[in-house]
Amino acid sequence: xxxNKLVMSVAALAVVSSGLFAGTSSMDVEKVFEKECxxxxxxxxxxxxxxxxRPKVISKKNSYMLAETILNGRPGTAMxxxxxxxxxxxxxxxxxxxxxxxxxKIEVLTLENVKKGWKKLNDRMKFLxxxxxAADVKKNTDICFVTERDAARVVxxxxxxxxxxxxxxxxxxxxxxxxxxxxxxxxxxISRSGLVTMFDLNTPGQQKIAECQVGSESRGLAVSPxxxxxxxxxxxxxxxxxxxxxxxxxxxxxxxxxxxxxEGNIGSSRVAGIFDTPYGPYIAFALKDAxxxxxxxxxxxxxxxxxxxxxxxxxxxxxLLNEGDEFGRYLFIASQGSDVMGVVDFKTKSLVAKxxxxxxxxxxxxxxxxxxxxKYGQLFATDSMNVGNVVIWDKNWNVVKNVxxxxxxxxxxxxxxxxxxxxxxxxxxxxxxxxxxxxxKQTLEVDRIITVGTKRGTVTDPVTHKVLYSWKVPTVKDKKxxxxxxxxxxxxxxxxxxxxxxxxxxxxxxxxxEAKTGKFVKYIKGLTTPTFTYxxxxxQTIPGA
Numbered sequence: 343x344x345x346n347k348l349v350m351s352v353a354a355l356a357v358v359s360s361g362l363f364a365g366t367s368s369m370d371v372e373k374v375f376e377k378e379c380x381x382x383x384x385x386x387x388x389x390x391x392x393x394x395x396r397p398k399v400i401s402k403k404n405s406y407m408l409a410e411t412i413l414n415g416r417p418g419t420a421m422x423x424x425x426x427x428x429x430x431x432x433x434x435x436x437x438x439x440x441x442x443x444x445x446x447k448i449e450v451l452t453l454e455n456v457k458k459g460w461k462k463l464n465d466r467m468k469f470l471x472x473x474x475x476a477a478d479v480k481k482n483t484d485i486c487f488v489t490e491r492d493a494a495r496v497v498x499x500x501x502x503x504x505x506x507x508x509x510x511x512x513x514x515x516x517x518x519x520x521x522x523x524x525x526x527x528x529x530x531x532i533s534r535s536g537l538v539t540m541f542d543l544n545t546p547g548q549q550k551i552a553e554c555q556v557g558s559e560s561r562g563l564a565v566s567p568x569x570x571x572x573x574x575x576x577x578x579x580x581x582x583x584x585x586x587x588x589x590x591x592x593x594x595x596x597x598x599x600x601x602x603x604x605e606g607n608i609g610s611s612r613v614a615g616i617f618d619t620p621y622g623p624y625i626a627f628a629l630k631d632a633x634x635x636x637x638x639x640x641x642x643x644x645x646x647x648x649x650x651x652x653x654x655x656x657x658x659x660x661x662l663l664n665e666g667d668e669f670g671r672y673l674f675i676a677s678q679g680s681d682v683m684g685v686v687d688f689k690t691k692s693l694v695a696k697x698x699x700x701x702x703x704x705x706x707x708x709x710x711x712x713x714x715x716x717k718y719g720q721l722f723a724t725d726s727m728n729v730g731n732v733v734i735w736d737k738n739w740n741v742v743k744n745v746x747x748x749x750x751x752x753x754x755x756x757x758x759x760x761x762x763x764x765x766x767x768x769x770x771x772x773x774x775x776x777x778x779x780x781x782x783k784q785t786l787e788v789d790r791i792i793t794v795g796t797k798r799g800t801v802t803d804p805v806t807h808k809v810l811y812s813w814k815v816p817t818v819k820d821k822k823x824x825x826x827x828x829x830x831x832x833x834x835x836x837x838x839x840x841x842x843x844x845x846x847x848x849x850x851x852x853x854x855x856e857a858k859t860g861k862f863v864k865y866i867k868g869l870t871t872p873t874f875t876y877x878x879x880x881x882q883t884i885p886g887a
Contacts, residue, residue, distance in 0.1 A: 367431035371439040377514075378427075382420055384612065385578045387443055387561065389657065389679075392421060401441045408440070409433040414726070417771050418726055419750065425523070430718040441560060445513065448610045449579035451557070451597040456583055459555025460592055466542065466551050472546040478507050482527045482543040483879040485518040486836055486843065487743075488852065489531070493870035496531045496539070498548045501836035501843075501877055504854060504866045508547040513537030516563055519876045520887070522587060524569025526878055530587075536560040538574050540590050552590040556583045562616035562660075564886065565624055571640050573625045575613035582613050582627045584638070584645055594645050596627070596636065604633040604653055615660045617886040621670040621688045628658040628675055635675060635686050649691030655680030662710025663885035666720035666737065671887035674722060676705040683707075683724060685739055695739035704728045707755035709887050711763050712782050718742055721783075725751035725765055730774075732765050734786060742785040748774035753832045757880060759839025761858040762789060768831035768847070775829045778844060780860050790860050794853065796825040801860045813862040818849045843874040 376385075382392030389395065389499045400408065412433040415423035424433070478481040479500050483871030486501040494514045498507040512534025520610055522528040527544045528551070536557035541548050554574075565587055572587040580598040585591060598611040611631040618625050623641035626649075628634075633656060637649030655677025664672040673686040674697070681703045685695040699705045707724035715721045721742070723734045730747040732754055749770015756763045762780035769775070782789040788804045794815055801811040818826045828846040835857060836843050844868075854863040881887050 345481055345586070353703065367429065367435040368484075369428075369432045369435055370463055371436050372430075375436070375439070378424070380559065380577075384631075386446055386448075388609075393850065395440050395443075397441055397443055403441075405434070405437045405441065410435045411620075412436055419737075420769055429837065446693045448599050448629070449558075450599045451576060451579040451581035451595045453595045456554065456556055456592040456595060460552070460590060462552050462556070462589070463550045464552075466588065469545050469549065469551070471541050473542070473546075476527070476544045477546040478548070481833050483882065485529075485543050485548070485878050486834070486873070487531070487876040487878070488845075488869065488872050489519065489874045490822060491515050491847075491871040491873045492868055493494055494533065495536075495870070496541075497872075498543070498779065499852075499866060499867065499875075500542075500647070501814030501841075501879070502838070504852075504864060506866065510539070510541070510548070512539045512548065517874075519874065520563050520565050520572075520882050521876070522565050522569050522879045523567055523886055526882060528569075528587070529878065530563060530565065530572060532556075532560050532563040532574055534559055534561070536576065536578075538563070538572070538585070538590060548854070554583075554590045554592060555591075556584060557581075561612075561614050562627065564616040564618040566618050566623070566625060567620045568623075568641050571625070571645075573616050573618075573627065573638070575627055577614075577630075579611040580610050580612050581615065582638075584625075585638070596647065598629055598632070601629060601632040601634065602652070603631060604656055614658055615675065615812045616800075617661060617673055619663055619670040619673070620885055621668065624688055626686065626688075628661070629825055630658050633658060633677070635673070635684075637688065637691055638862040649688075649842045651684075651686050651691065651693050654684035654686070654693055655658060655682050655696070658684075660707055661886070662707050662712065662722065662724075664720070664722065664737070665712040665885065666714065673886070674707070674710065674724070676707055678704040678706070678727070681705065683733075683735070697735045697739055697741060698732070699724065699726060699733045699741075700729065700731060700744070702728050703731060703733070703790070704709060704750075705733065706752050709755055709884065711754045711756045713758075713763070715786070716784055723754050723763055725754045727752065727769055730767060730770060732763065732779075732781060735793060745779075745781050745786060747779045747788070748777050748791075750833075755833045755835070755842075756783065757835035757839055757857070759835060764842060764844075764858070766831040766833065768829055772827050774825050778833060792844070792860055793832075794828040794830055798826060799862055800848075811859070811861045816865070816867075834877055836875070837875045838879065843875045843877075845875060847871055847873060 387395040488497040514535035559577040570680040611629040614630040634648035656679025661675040683697040704727035711723040732745040749767040
């Protein structure tokens with residue numbers, strides 16, 4: 343009798359336990375992974391900014407600990423907490439899905455499919471004649487793009503006043519915007535959902551000209567310096583798409599569904615960074631998983647690949663081009679799996695050096711920084727995602743300085759109008775993600791620190807801790823009524839170099855600061871998760887941006 347009761351109790355416990363871990367979660371884990379996780383961990387869970395989550399890596403790991411990581415995040419990395427979105431049962435279900443993932447069928451990029459997603463929305467030539475000059479601002483180069491990530495929109499702002507000019511749906515998690523340097527009235531955006539959109543900045547409200555669905559997940563975008571061509575980079579289906587920059591008509595695709603990686607294996611690769619250069623008729627694109635950079639010559643018939651630079655490193659992402667001597671000759675491409683910045687030479691079409699950024703650093707330059715230093719000459723910099731460190735190197739590809747900051751960051755930026763390199767700490771956790779470090783371009787030391795609190799903002803001297811400037815910060819509260827610590831990132835020059843704009847991601851606003859001092863000026867409010875700000879004027883002068 344006791345044995346029967348024991349068997350029944352064990353069976354009941356098994357049923358209850360099963361319900362706790364999977365039965366109580368109605369989450370569609372595959373769809374949630376695509377929306378929340380795929381951007382960092384890859385469509386086939388192969389990793390990138392995030393860890394490799396394929397079963398061969400995690401199947402034998404402790405499922406309880408994996409679920410805890412999902413719920414509580416991983417400090418010092420890009421892995422956020424999901425405990426506000428997931429229940430414990432949701433996290434357990436996600437772990438089960440990841441540990442038993444069977445893989446996805448690899449899609450192949452085709453010109454035929456991309457052409458199906460091309461739409462003309464307005465008559466470009468009609469607008470060209472009707473609006474020879476900008477309707478909403480003095481000059482179209484006064485305009486700044488802002489991406490509203492969670493609202494799936496781009497916003498146009500007058501960069502001389504901070505006035506919001508217009509907002510436009512532009513696909514889920516708008517990721518990158520670029521300007522046509524030859525004809526700056528035209529600007530383009532690409533969303534993580536693969537939608538490329540073309541805008542005419544001279545028209546009232548910055549009207550759309552065309553759009554093209556280049557894939558289901560995308561990242562990079564670049565315009566050729568002659569203004570004729572636009573290239574987009576896809577994660578899914580892997581590859582790059584070349585388009586007519588005046589119409590968005592797809593002209594050629596470069597599939598990367600079968601390429602050789604750094605270990606000699608054949609497989610699919612995502613395409614991350616796309617880079618134009620004034621050095622020659624070239625656009626380069628990075629094969630994220632294969633470790634290659636391809637160089638396309640758009641001046642030749644059929645737009646051939648004329649350079650294939652392999653073995654740069656694992657997990658290629660973003661990058662910057664050199665300024666100074668031989669402007670745009672060198673591409674510095676971040677390898678986040680090998681902790682290096684690969685130096686690609688457009689002249690020789692070869693890898694000429696690797697700049698080591700430190701173990702576990704995961705370089706993420708964003709637009710990067712390049713400037714002239716009186717001691718070293720032309721210098722270059724990248725932020726590091728996993729550690730509080732800005733790495734600075736010279737034109738001989740030697741690291742000359744590691745500048746310690748408060749936590750992992752995503753972007754470093756500068757311009758000729760500011761004495762500083764502006765480095766965010768957006769991955770540094772709540773104790774540090776509300777800070778931006780201003781590094782003196784000559785001394786290569788942190789000169790001052792911007793901190794945006796829940797009620798008060800300060801600019802301080804890091805040595806004396808003296809408050810140089812302060813201002814009142816409007817408190818933002820979450821759904822539970824708790825004050826939000828602003829998460830700030832991506833410093834961008836604006837207003838003819840007088841301002842630097844910094845996004846406050848979770849506070850729904852952009853802070854404007856004096857470029858020369860870091861002193862607070864004012865806020866642009868009423869935005870939804872503003873992420874990237876791109877000044878049309880500033881981007882005219884930056885190669886590859």
